[in-house]
Amino acid sequence: MLHGNHRRAGILPGSKSDPKSLREGRLDAFPASANPSLQRSFSCLLAGIIIAHALDLASAGTEYLDNSRLEKELKSLATDRGDLIRLKQVAETIKGNSVWLAEIGTGIEEERKRRPALLLVAGIEGGDLAGTSSALFWVRQLADGYTTKDRIRKLLDSTTIYVFPRLNPDAADTLFSLPKRESIVNARPVDDDHDGLIDEDGPEDLNGDGLITWMRIEDPEGDYVMDPAESRLLMKADKSKGEQGQWRYLLEGKDNDHDEAWNEDGTGGVNLNRNFPYNYRFFAGGTGLHPVSELETRALADFVVDHPNVGIIFTFGGVDNLVQTPKGEPGGKRPPTTIQEGDLPFYRELGKAYREALGLKKELQGNSEPGTFSDWMYFHRGRLSLAARPWSQALQVELAKTNAASSKPQATHKDDKRAGDAQPESKPNAEKAGDASEEDKKSDAKAKPATETRNQEERAFLKWIDENAPSAFLPWKRFEHPDFPGRKVEIGGFAPSATTSPPEKLLDEFASKHAKFLTELAEKLPRVGIRKAEAKHLGASIYQLVVQVENRGYLPTALAQGVTTREVLPTRVVFEANPDDILAGAKTSSLGVIDGSGGMKEVRCTLRAKGTNKLGVEVISALGGSVKTTIDLQVGE
């Protein structure tokens, strides 16, 4: 599996990432500042090789947090803002890490549970530390905004925000311990290679740099060739073009169990974002024994079942239906394979708003995977469910392009300056240059770089890394590997999480863009209100009641898929009357779906009112909140 497309494979440790980061101390290496002890050990280990940089931007705000730092931050927020933020441990992982839920809203729980709600899930795959940081950034922004901004106060007085800042703390751990590696699975022991042995062949830090990076082995049986335009990158040999493989590309490590597969069964685990019921894949790597098999996923599933008021879900992870509008089809297909046409416009419009918030001028390639949480919430639970990568190679390359275009007139673009600050010397580049071996020259000579269209994005990204986070790519260096006697083996490449988490200095930028979008998104929830509630006296003690319910929100009270799945209860009007006194109509009437942006539905009822001149009416909407009013029963003229 590891030899495959390592970024797309998405199941094994490291497969999702090509790291970005660091060398210690560096801020684009994560948590230097977040974990002093780690930094210390790094420094010890790597003193001499590594240049420890000043942690200049660490104090600027958003950082990468290990699990204990995250817990501390959450607890202090919940303590400082007990009126607004409640923290709950919803699960404990196999490894003993806590999965936290932060609930933001005012009033007692019963009220909060009836309000329109947005659920934000981050850190579901683990390697995407930026999602957790962005989630925390937004929570802080909301907490601050509640006292300073009318808009936020209004939102939080009428909306509940649920945040799972890090669903997969086990995976996050691997980026904060030595050797640092990127994992997207939890710590459940799994026999990944089905040989009856469990977790017997994980990666090793062969060169002792504290990082699990990559190995490339010169081998005619390999599936990769060197990118003719960039000797530090490999790409899949294209057999149709007559290309013969020259390199194997593996995660750094040994074949511990001598089965001629490298690092094929490391610690863990299950990718939580492949462990949900819709389009679940049994027996695929990292998907678990069955849907919702994990403690973490079960805690999340139970939460959403127990909180039917959640109308919008936003997931930070590896899948993305915002940078590109997903496909749609007419409803009725069972089981459905794409979003219903009736719901598509909302996805399209919200995608536009998202890309605008991020500064993207065009659609990028979206990503969908089997068994994701976000798909489950749409296809089986009928909720509007959005997902995005908190940061990605493609996003960064595209933004850099846009920035470059717009900053041409002025040479001093902000990013350039930052890059300069963070990287006063170009030693990695120098190393790289020195490493440009004969093969590089050979392949350069053989191929025509100008016409090579493959790997374009990768090259652009590497260029961006060179300029902005040079420590996120380690120069390839020769290594005498005992498993490959007589072969040229090099270790290097992207540092752990280098392709999934931006340099720490950029965190604020991406977190604030996302926060802006999330706040706008929460404002788009359906909200029911009573436009009219009147009684007309028909004579004697008989009244005709008319109640008009409107939806002041943007989204309908249920998506088409919510209606199809029947998992979103219909909006109901309940008259607080004895059923025997209702002569026509019903005590409880179902209104079905009320469209957003001012949609309205009406209910009528004939009532015999004995000894009362008031009647209570309640409107209850699963996703749009609930409102109560009282109708005056007066004898008319």
Next chain:
Amino acid sequence: MKLCIISLHEPQGGARRLSGPGIISGKNVRARRESHPAAEQIHGSKARPRCLGVFPRHRLTLGRSASVLTFVCMLFSSLSHMSWAENADRQPKAEDLANHIFPALGSPAARRVPVEWNRFYDHAGLGAILARLHQAFPHLTELYSVGKSYEGRDLWCLEVTAKTVRDPKRKPGMYIDGNIHGNEVQGGEVVAYTAWYLCHQYGRLEKVTELLDHNVFYLIPTINPDGRDRWFHHAQTANSSRSGLRPYDNDRDGLVDEDDVDDLDRDGSITQMRVKDPNGRWKVHPQFPEHLVQMAAPDEKGEYTLLGLEGIDNDGDGQINEDGAGGYDTNRNWAWDWQPNYIQFGAQEYPFSLSESRAIADFVTSHPNIAAFQSYHNAGGMILRNPGREGGVSQPEDERTLQFIAQRGEKMLPFYRSMIVWKDLYTVWGGEVDWFYGARGILGFTTELWTQRNLDRSGGASREDEAAFLKYVLLNDGVVKWHEFDHPTFGKIEIGGTKKEWGRTPVSFLLEEECHRNMAFTLYHADQMPRLSISEVEVRKIDDDLFRIWVTIENSRLIPTRTSQDVRNHIGPPDVVTLSGANVNVLSSGVVTDRFFKRVEATKRRPERVELDSVRGMSAARVQFIVRGRGNFAIRADSAKGGQFSTERALR
């Protein structure tokens, strides 16, 4: 019925022993005998050695026939030296029956745990049977809970195996459960009977001894104890209380379980409501007016409208009984081919969201030795196998094995038919039998116990045939005659029909038969679980210290160590054959693909460890090792579902 006889018998014996004031005189006793045919019968047979006893027995038989008088005269003359009073005093002793039992074939001789198998037991009752078995047979049983139900009842499992013969954890295991649908109760009795039978017959019957020596049984009589107890202890119908008891909003009004059925006439059963109605389309049944109704012909005037099951509009929404207790289906909550509620009714929110199904899934997953599965439902007399949906997974080899076993079952179970769920019954998404096979690669069946065909032992009984059975065989036990009731909404109505025990569960005297026959089928199935042995180890010298070793691993049963589904999807680990010895170095090894060790597929790495996909049923797998060295070596075969075996040999 048996019980009834004993209770009639005992007071008489007791009275005789006491022989004090107030004892029943001989005459009185005879009078009572005459009025109770059943009592007569038992006295007759018990007292047969004494001539007295013959009298009432024959009298009964001959009854009103013309020869009675002659016969009595003959008897009277032969006994004329005795007075009637003397005869009447001569009573059988009220001995302890346990000392006077002669077992019929099929049942165990000495019953260390007496259980009557012609009645049902609630959850605690089934638990008590298991607990008593565990007390009486500690060397054969382990008793534990595999999880809890929604309401906190334990899912009790009795593990049955010869504990000191081989390692129980490594024996091929058969998992058997019952009653996943709360109302389908008799599965509980069948599973408990299986436990009871195995314990008592171990050491007595060769086949049972062999089964418990080689295999282990995981027996869970009820995996829906909440539904079971609700069915027993609340008024229900034959079909209700199918669900577990986790509250569920069936009518989507925001309230849960707020409008269940109501036992209006408080007779312990939920039956039908009908109301006289000049526009009704139903009429009194001409043959069985007491509890049936008949539809009027299209051009015929009716007299009744049917109002559904007993109940009132508890929540005032204008509907009756629309949101009862629970209201889902635990047998649609399993992970394989699971689909949500809107596609599959009762599926619940996600696979294994229910504590009961999840507990079983966890149990099975943590027992990789489980190689066979059986689940008991009712009703219809069906031996059902996967797949539950058209196009569902079923590997041809596995299908052939299942089909063969089921066909054997048809022979053991009269009126039962071997069927495939989706094709012959209906589509089921997320069923238990599909998960066992699809996700775990375990072969098994869902049996729909009991069929009304059993009532008259024919192709199928009509409604009238059934009513006749109720009337003439059960003497209307099970019938609720139409009777009036004042309904708060409908006014004067009538309530009537059949009780919950009618239709899906066997009548008392057929229950034991059902238990035994179905158990017999599972024992056959269990006996087909892989049984491995290292049947041959041949050492051939090639050179001085160089040897070729041929190992044959035999599976003497029908089911392979790993099913096709298991092998294809790498569900379990491969079977592994290893060779080791202090002075032995394995140079090469391989899987032999022909009968004569001529074709060998060499192992790529770790030659001391040969991985086999599976040892097929009634077949053998062969392995070759090329070794250099001297002295002893050990061969070890390790199969998750086949067990672990080893043998030692010497190189020479």
